[in-house]
Amino acid sequence: MRMAASDAHVYLPTRGAVRGAAFAFFGFGALCVTGGMLWGIAMAATGDHAAAGAHAHLNLVGWVTMGLFGLYYALTPPAAASRLAWVHFAFAASGVILLVPGIFMAVTGRSEGLAIAGSFVTLASMLLFLFVLARHGFGRGD
Incomplete structure (x- = not known):
């Protein structure tokens, strides 16, 4: 099935939406990858690679996972507008802060x-994300 050009929708968030949950996830992730x-x-x-496992988790959980969460919230404004997005951010960021050290x-x-x-905090964050995903789906929802 072909989509007409008029059927294509591109979501460009407003400044307020950018500074919301998506921005928090991306900002925290950028800090993590810079530290990594x-x-x-x-x-x-x-030449000391004893901490390679912690370094890898900082990059993967701190940057990749947080970035993917941020992308989800940027593409799914109803989820980003919910209070649950900020609860999710608190669990996700706390998980990284505890897990890596x-x-x-x-x-x-x-x-x-x-x-x-x-x-366990990181697991709780992922379970919370699964709940948000089930509740809001993916995308704008229009």
């Missing part, structure tokens, strides 16, 4: 408690 890049450069410069502590022979806590 600097950390990777430091590991390469010193927790993994570092675990791989350097310290306690694994923070990594476990961060894992």
